[in-house]
Amino acid sequence: MPATTFSPLKVNCSNCNLRDLCMPVEGDADDMDALAELISARRKFKRGDVLYSHGEPFTNLYAVRTGFFKTVVTTPDGREQVTGFHMAGEIVGLDGIVNDQHTCDAVALEDAEICVLPFSRMSDISRQVPALQTHVHKLMSREIVRDQNMMLLLGSMRAEERLAAFLLNLVQRLHVRGLSQSELVLRMTREEIGSYLGIKLETVSRMFSRFADEGILEVRQRHVHIIDPEALERIVNQQGA
Amino acid sequence: MPATTFSPLKVNCSNCNLRDLCMPVEGDADDMDALAELISARRKFKRGDVLYSHGEPFTNLYAVRTGFFKTVVTTPDGREQVTGFHMAGEIVGLDGIVNDQHTCDAVALEDAEICVLPFSRMSDISRQVPALQTHVHKLMSREIVRDQNMMLLLGSMRAEERLAAFLLNLVQRLHVRGLSQSELVLRMTREEIGSYLGIKLETVSRMFSRFADEGILEVRQRHVHIIDPEALERIVNQQGA
DNA sequence: CGACACCTTGAAGAGGTTCAAGAAATGTGG
DNA sequence: CCACATTTCTTGAACCTCTTCAAGGTGTCG
Numbered sequence: 001m002p003a004t005t006f007s008p009l010k011v012n013c014s015n016c017n018l019r020d021l022c023m024p025v026e027g028d029a030d031d032m033d034a035l036a037e038l039i040s041a042r043r044k045f046k047r048g049d050v051l052y053s054h055g056e057p058f059t060n061l062y063a064v065r066t067g068f069f070k071t072v073v074t075t076p077d078g079r080e081q082v083t084g085f086h087m088a089g090e091i092v093g094l095d096g097i098v099n100d101q102h103t104c105d106a107v108a109l110e111d112a113e114i115c116v117l118p119f120s121r122m123s124d125i126s127r128q129v130p131a132l133q134t135h136v137h138k139l140m141s142r143e144i145v146r147d148q149n150m151m152l153l154l155g156s157m158r159a160e161e162r163l164a165a166f167l168l169n170l171v172q173r174l175h176v177r178g179l180s181q182s183e184l185v186l187r188m189t190r191e192e193i194g195s196y197l198g199i200k201l202e203t204v205s206r207m208f209s210r211f212a213d214e215g216i217l218e219v220r221q222r223h224v225h226i227i228d229p230e231a232l233e234r235i236v237n238q239q240g241a
Numbered sequence: 242m243p244a245t246t247f248s249p250l251k252v253n254c255s256n257c258n259l260r261d262l263c264m265p266v267e268g269d270a271d272d273m274d275a276l277a278e279l280i281s282a283r284r285k286f287k288r289g290d291v292l293y294s295h296g297e298p299f300t301n302l303y304a305v306r307t308g309f310f311k312t313v314v315t316t317p318d319g320r321e322q323v324t325g326f327h328m329a330g331e332i333v334g335l336d337g338i339v340n341d342q343h344t345c346d347a348v349a350l351e352d353a354e355i356c357v358l359p360f361s362r363m364s365d366i367s368r369q370v371p372a373l374q375t376h377v378h379k380l381m382s383r384e385i386v387r388d389q390n391m392m393l394l395l396g397s398m399r400a401e402e403r404l405a406a407f408l409l410n411l412v413q414r415l416h417v418r419g420l421s422q423s424e425l426v427l428r429m430t431r432e433e434i435g436s437y438l439g440i441k442l443e444t445v446s447r448m449f450s451r452f453a454d455e456g457i458l459e460v461r462q463r464h465v466h467i468i469d470p471e472a473l474e475r476i477v478n479q480q481g482a
Numbered sequence: 483c484g485a486c487a488c489c490t491t492g493a494a495g496a497g498g499t500t501c502a503a504g505a506a507a508t509g510t511g512g
Numbered sequence: 513c514c515a516c517a518t519t520t521c522t523t524g525a526a527c528c529t530c531t532t533c534a535a536g537g538t539g540t541c542g
Contacts, residue, residue, distance in 0.1 A: 073393045077478050081393040095389065097382035104389065123378070127368045137364070140381035141338035147388035148336065148345065152314045152322040154395035155439035159498070190521065198396035200499060205522055221507070221521075237318050400530070431489065441531060446490055462489075462539070489538070496531075506521070512514090 011039045011115065021089030021177070022063050025131045034125045035132065039063075041116045051092070051106035051114065058096025060116050064088050067112020068187040071095075072105045072195075082196040084146075085109075085170075085188060088177055091117075094143055109187040154198045157236075162197040163207045164235040167217075171226060181229070186222040252280045252356065262330030262417070263304050266372045275366045276373065280304075282357045292333070292347035292355065299337025301357050305329050308353020309428040312336075313346045313436075323437040324388075326350075326411075326429060329418060332358075335384055350428040395439045398477075403438040404448045405476040408458075412467060423470070427463040 013023045013035060025035060042065065045051065051062060054074060069086040083104060086092050096102040097119065126133040153162055167184075175181045186193070190201040197204070208224075211217040216232060218225040226232065254264045254276060266276060283306065286292065292303060295315060310327040324345060327333050337343040338360065367374040394403055408425075416422045427434070431442040438445070449465075452458040457473060459466040467473065 073389050075393065075478075079393065079397050081389075081396045083389045083392050094382055095386050098379045098386055103386050123371070123374060127371070127374065130364070130368070133364060133368065136378075137381070138339045140378070140385065141335055143385050144381065144388060145336050145339055145344050147385060147392065148314050148322075148324045151324050151388065151391050151395060152316065152320065154392060155322045155436065156320050189519090195396065201520090202500085202522080203498060206498090209522070237316075430487090442488090443490080443532085444530060447530095450490075483542105485540100485542090487538105487540080490536085492534085494532085494534105496529105498527105498529085500525100500527075502524085504522085506519105508517100508519070510515100510517080512516105 011042050012036050013038060016065075018063075018065065018089045022091070023135065025129065025135050027129050027131055031129045031131070034128055037121060038117055038125060039115045040118050040121070043114055043116060045108040045112040045114070047108055047110050049108045049112075051108065052096070052102045053105040054102050056096075056102045058093070058100050058102055058119070060118050061091050061093040061122065062106070063115040063117060064090050064092065065113040065115055068109040069106050069112065070109055070188060070192060070196075072107065073103065074105065080195060081198075082188075082192050083150075085196065087173060091139055093119075094140055109192075159197075159199045159203050159207055160210070161236055161238070162199060163193075163204065163211070164232040166193065166197055167224065167226065168229070168232050168236065171229075182226045184224050184226070186224060252283050253277050254279060257306075259304075259306065259330045263332070264376070266370065266376050268370050268372055272370045272372070275369055278362060279358055279366060280356045281359050281362070284355055284357060286349040286353040286355070288349055288351050290349045290353075292349065293337070293343045294346040295343050297337075297343045299334070299341050299343055299360070301359050302332050302334040302363065303347070304356040304358060305331050305333065306354040306356055309350040310347050310353065311350055311429060311433060311437075313348065314344065315346065321436060322439075323429075323433050324391075326437065328414060332380055334360075335381055350433075400438075400440045400444050400448055401451070402477055402479070403440065404434075404445065404452070405473040407434065407438055408465065408467065409470070409473050409477065412470075423467045425465050425467075427465060 013019050013025075014032065016022070023035075023038070027035065040060075045067065051069060052058075064086050066088055069092060070082050071084045071086065071092060073081045073083050084092075086106075092106050093102070095104055122132070122136065126136055153165055157165065170186075171181055171184055174184060188196075190204045194201040194204045208217065208219045211232075212219050214231070216226070216228045218227060254260050254266075255273065257263070264276075264279070268276065281301075286308065292310060293299075305327050307329055310333060311323050312325045312327065312333060314322045314324050325333075327347075333347050334343070336345050363373070363377065367377055394406055398406065411427075412422055412425055415425055429437075431445045435442040435445045449458065449460045452473075453460050455472070457467070457469045459468060
C-alpha cells in the first residue's frame with residue numbers, strides 16, 4: 001500500500017543538509033546546473049509503506065532523506081531475509097539495475113521521506129560530470145563491500161558477535177549523522193534484527209538480556225543504551241575458532 | 242607470490258570467444274575503436290597465485306579468461322570468509338573501487354589467465370560509449386544481487402540446502418559455458434566450499450556422503466556427477482521452517 | 483616413493499532453534 | 513480517554529543441527 005505524497009516543487013541537492021553524506025559531488029557552473037536535474041521529486045512514506053517491491057520495473061534510485069527503511073529478499077517458497085537497514089543519506093534501489101526490475105522489497109520502518117533519482121537521468125549526467133560518475137561507481141562498490149562483510153558475519157560469527165557487530169555498526173552510522181554514540185532507538189523488531197543477522201528473534205532477545213546482565217547495555221524495549229562499547233568491540237574481534 | 246607473466250601484445254575483446262559473456266558491448270566504428278583500448282594486458286597465474294590482496298591499491302578490474310579464482314575476506318583477528326568463486330567471463334575487483342584499495346584477496350584455484358582492465362580507462366570510455374556505461378552498472382548491480390542471495394543462503398538455509406544450492410549454481414554457470422549439466426570437477430577444497438557456505442568442512446563432506454547415499458550424486462573426491470538434479474531443486478526450494 | 487594435503491567418518495558436546503506461556507507495549511474503536 | 517485486541521518481547525525447557533575433536537584413509541606432487 002504505497003500511500004505516498006508527491007512534492008512537485010523543485011528539489012535540489014545543492015541546498016540539502018544531507019549533501020555531504022548522500023551526493024558529495026562538486027563541479028563547475030555547468031556541472032552544477034546538470035546536477036540540479038538529478039532529483040525528480042520527493043515522496044513521503046508512513047510506517048509499513050512499500051517504496052518498491054520485487055518484480056517491479058526499475059526506473060529510479062532513492063535517497064533516504066528522513067526515516068528508516070529495510071530491504072528484504074523473498075523467495076518463491078516464502079523464505080525471507082532482511083538484507084539491510086537504510087537511514088538518512090543512504091541510497092537504495094541498486095539491485096534493480098541489472099535486470100531492469102527490483103529483486104527485493106524496500107519498506108519504511110517509520111515515517112520517512114525520500115528523493116527520487118531517475119536512473120536514466122543519473123546515467124546521462126554521469127557522462128557529462130565525471131565526479132558524479134565516480135560517485136555512482138563508489139556507491140555501488142560500497143554496497144558490494146558492505147554485503148561481503150555481511151557474508152563474513154553470517155558465515156563465521158556466533159550470535160553474540162553478530163549482535164555486537166550490528167549494534168556497533170548502527171551506532172557508528174547514527175553518530176556520523178550527529179546522534180549519540182551511546183543511545184539508540186531501534187526502528188526494527190527483534191524479528192527483523194534476527195532475520196538480518198541470520199538468527200531467531202528469541203536468540204536476539206536472549207543476547208540483549210545477556211549483554212544487559214553483563215553490564216554492557218541497558219535495554220528497555222527498543223531503547224538501547226550502550227554502557228561499554230569496548231566490551232562490544234572485544235566480543236566482535238575475539239576469534240570465534 | 243604473484244608469479245605472473247605479462248603479455249604486452251595487443252589484446253582485444255572484439256575477437257574474444259568470451260565476449261558475449263564478459264563484455265557484450267556494441268557500438269559504431271568510433272565506439273569500437275575506443276573499446277579496443279579497454280584491455281591493457283593479459284596475465285597468467287598458477288594455482289595459489291594471488292591476483293590482488295586486501296590493502297593493495299586499486300587500479301584495475303580483471304576479467305577471468307581461463308581457470309578459476311576465489312575471493313576471500315579476511316579480518317584482523319584471522320577470520321576468513323570465501324565470498325565468491327569466479328570462472329571464465331566473470332569480472333573481479335569491484336570491491337576496490339569505493340576506497341581505492343582492495344578489501345579482499347583474489348587467489349587462483351588452478352592455472353588461470355586474466356585480462357587487465359584499467360578502471361580509469363574503463364571510466365573514460367564509459368563516458369563516450371553509453372553501452373559500456375550500462376554494462377558497468379549492470380556488472381556491479383549483478384554482484385550486489387548475487388551477494389544478497391548469498392545473504393539469504395547464509396541467513397536462512399540449512400547445511401543440506403546450502404550445498405544443494407551451491408551445486409546447482411555451479412553447474413548452471415558451467416553449462417552456460419558449454420560444459421555438462423551433470424558432470425563437474427570442483428576446483429576448490431571442502432574447506433573452501435565450507436567457508437563459502439558458512440559451514441565446516443566436515444559438514445560439507447557429510448552432506449556429500451548423504452546425497453550420495455540418497456542416490457542424488459556420485460562423488461569421487463572432486464569429481465561430482467549429478468544424477469538427480471530435481472532432487473537438489475526440491476531440497477533448495479523446500480521451506481526450512 | 484615418501485611427505486603432505488585433503489577427505490571421510492564416528493562420537494561427544496555446544497549453540498541455537500523450537501515450542502510454549504506469560505508480560506509488556508502499542509494501536510484501535512467506542 | 514479508557515478498555516480491549518494485537519503485536520512485540522522475554523524467558524524456560526527440550527530438542528536438534530552442526531561443530532569439535534579424533535583417527536584413519538585417500539590422493540597428489542615433488
